[in-house]
Amino acid sequence: MIKLSPIALLGSLFMMLQVVSWGPASVLAQQVPSSQEEIQLSFAPVVKKAAPAVVNIFTSRVTRSRPSSPLFDDPFFKRFFGDTFKVPEKERKQNALGSGVIVDPSGLIITNHHVIAGADEIKVVLADRREFAAELIVDDEQTDLALLKVQSGDELLPFLELRDSDDIEVGDLVLAIGNPFGVGQTVTSGIVSALARTRVGISDFNFFIQTDAAINPGNSGGALVTMDGRLIGINSAIYSRSGGSIGIGFAVPSNMVRTIIASAGMGGRVVRPWLGFVGQDLSLDLAEGFGLRRPGGVVVNEVFKGGNAEIAGLKSGDVILDAGGQPVLDLESLRFRIATGKMGSMMPLRVWRRQKELLLEMKLDPAPDKPEPDQRVMDGSNPLAGAKVANLSPRLAEEIELQGAWSGVVVLGTYRGSPAARSGLKPRDIVVQVNKRRVESTEQLQSLLAEGGPRWQVQIERGGRLLSLDVTF
Incomplete structure (x- = not known):
């Protein structure tokens, strides 16, 4: 063990302080602006x-x-x-x-x-x-x-x-x-x-x-x-x-x-261009089931027959990983990619199907607008009187933000105080059956309401659930 005299110890300490004090200063000197342009x-x-x-x-x-x-x-x-006194507006x-x-x-x-x-x-x-x-x-x-x-x-x-x-x-x-x-x-x-x-x-x-x-x-x-x-x-x-x-x-x-x-x-x-299918986010549990290492993507649940997604080759159970060369994080990001694409162009899709990757191309087309909406207001003595209805199409479903439905008769709204409003009908309800007869169009619905009564059995679909209404007028 080497022993230092007090004088030698002070000398060493002085040299260490010099190193500590000059080290940062030299670094700071390198950060000082070197030209007038950098100062401004x-x-x-x-x-x-x-x-x-x-x-x-x-x-x-x-x-x-x-x-x-x-x-x-x-x-x-x-x-x-x-009660009829009118207060001026x-x-x-x-x-x-x-x-x-x-x-x-x-x-x-x-x-x-x-x-x-x-x-x-x-x-x-x-x-x-x-x-x-x-x-x-x-x-x-x-x-x-x-x-x-x-x-x-x-x-x-x-x-x-x-x-x-x-x-x-x-x-x-x-x-x-x-x-x-x-x-x-x-x-x-x-x-x-x-x-x-x-x-x-x-x-x-x-x-x-x-x-x-x-x-x-x-x-x-x-x-x-x-x-x-x-x-x-x-x-x-x-x-x-x-x-x-x-x-x-x-x-x-x-x-x-x-x-x-x-x-x-x-x-x-x-x-906007249309997805052409109904899908859901790829969660961690779903990712493991599909053999993927991490969540992130969209699972195709149902494809519209004859639509752009089916023509592109998408099938139920596919997982969309990329769209247009950009990663698909969830359904919202996929909708953004499709919506910002150029109408009529082809968008490449990277798809996971049965443990393999596929490259597909989907044409960006608008949602089909058939059948014609044929909007009508129901009347008469029935639980749907006062309801404004229309024939549902993919285009109308997009406009009213109705997910997972492409056909049938949809409720657009009800007049206040009408039988339809009192029956609890809401916008985006789909009229499925009237008196056990399936409803296909607004014209057919109007005929069924004119023929039926006084007892009514109405079945509607709301948010993927079937609800029944039994009323006597």
């Missing part, structure tokens, strides 16, 4: 490019309501004026605000459906404070997107190009531009926190980009842009308990925005 790094060039294309949207609508007062329910008041103008993005120099503006829902008047204010009255061209509640049009004459407006939302990755820098709380155009920065969020519940096509860029009320419909100044998403919602941003915001991907813009050339009607 900024998001300003991206903002200057993108901000002029982001607009403020102001909406207004007139609501009518009758004032409430305990006086109107007072027995003394009713004795003199009766009071009109009130409600205003709301949001954001939008110009996506075409001719004046096409994309925003959220919930920003303009129910509006009687829509006004668009550009970044340079010019104001335009806007016309609603496309309104799609299922994706929470809407397309507006402003008339700018011969002048071309600033606009943002769309970037392929499949190109971005978690960790990419993004900017959110909008009008939070009505304070004026605001820019916040962040990163892409997650992709393909499908458990959000904002729209029917749940497939969102998650970001930690601050998004607040009023940002809805605003732009989420990448560092090249292109549009990657439309800010739609936040997760918050207080109403303010906590760093969890969601944007509709630009690939879905592209389909809404394309529908402007089809008279404003949104027509």
